[in-house]
Amino acid sequence: MAVAVMKKYILIGGQLLLLTAIYYTGNAIAARTGLPVPGNVIGMLLLLALLVSGVVKLSYVREGADLLVRHMLFLFIPVAVGLMDVGALFYNHLLIFTVAIVLSSALPLWLVGYITELWRGRQK
Numbered sequence: 001m002a003v004a005v006m007k008k009y010i011l012i013g014g015q016l017l018l019l020t021a022i023y024y025t026g027n028a029i030a031a032r033t034g035l036p037v038p039g040n041v042i043g044m045l046l047l048l049a050l051l052v053s054g055v056v057k058l059s060y061v062r063e064g065a066d067l068l069v070r071h072m073l074f075l076f077i078p079v080a081v082g083l084m085d086v087g088a089l090f091y092n093h094l095l096i097f098t099v100a101i102v103l104s105s106a107l108p109l110w111l112v113g114y115i116t117e118l119w120r121g122r123q124k
Contacts, residue, residue, distance in 0.1 A: 008063075015064025018056070022047050 026043025029035075035042070050056040068075070083090075090097055 012063050012067055015061050016067070019047070019061055019064055019068070022050070 023040060023043040026041070026046050027039030029042050029046075030037060030039035047056070047061075051058060051061075
């Protein structure tokens, strides 16, 4: 039983290393090219391209990604604590931040729904 658990931890550790390598590759691409896109976004696009092309199979990253998603809340704690230092900034620009948050939440939902409806219409 202990061997099976150990194998699972080693598997997840390897998957996390692969995801970390893709993340750092995205950061390196952003730094070297000077693109106005964050490195983590480039890393996500790189991961998507690797998954779609079949170079990286979903089984290579699934359990590691599931672990990160399950514990995502803990990853936001340092960010939330850091935001407490700039509370006055949020207070001074509350309307701008509110509009940005609402639009950045609503537009992707609308866009995904619209694309889904277009796609479903083509399948019928």
